[in-house]
Amino acid sequence: MKDLRHLIPEWVTRGKTIRQLIQELQSFENQDMMVRMSLDDGESHFGISIIGKIDGQCVLINCEHYHRNEWQGFMEEQIPSDA
Numbered sequence: 001m002k003d004l005r006h007l008i009p010e011w012v013t014r015g016k017t018i019r020q021l022i023q024e025l026q027s028f029e030n031q032d033m034m035v036r037m038s039l040d041d042g043e044s045h046f047g048i049s050i051i052g053k054i055d056g057q058c059v060l061i062n063c064e065h066y067h068r069n070e071w072q073g074f075m076e077e078q079i080p081s082d083a
Contacts, residue, residue: 018058037062 016024025035036045037060049063 034047036047038045046062046064048060050061052059052061
């Protein structure tokens with residue numbers, strides 16, 4: 001990992017509470033707009049598949065990787081060999 005010469009601002013790493021997130025989302029005029037998440041400043045983004053509680057934290061989860069990989073293999077195993 002790169003050594004940082006300049007501190008990352010706290011607002012970048014602190015995260016948001018559920019209450020803060022809901023408040024921000026409610027500020028959008030179009031409440032039917034799809035919500036996506038990005039880990040690279042918006043270069044790419046993915047839909048939120050499910051919301052879970054893991055280790056006492058709310059986690060937004062995208063399941064595309066699993067369904068493109070492990071799930072495909074699982075489903076192949078379900079097909080009878082004589083089909």
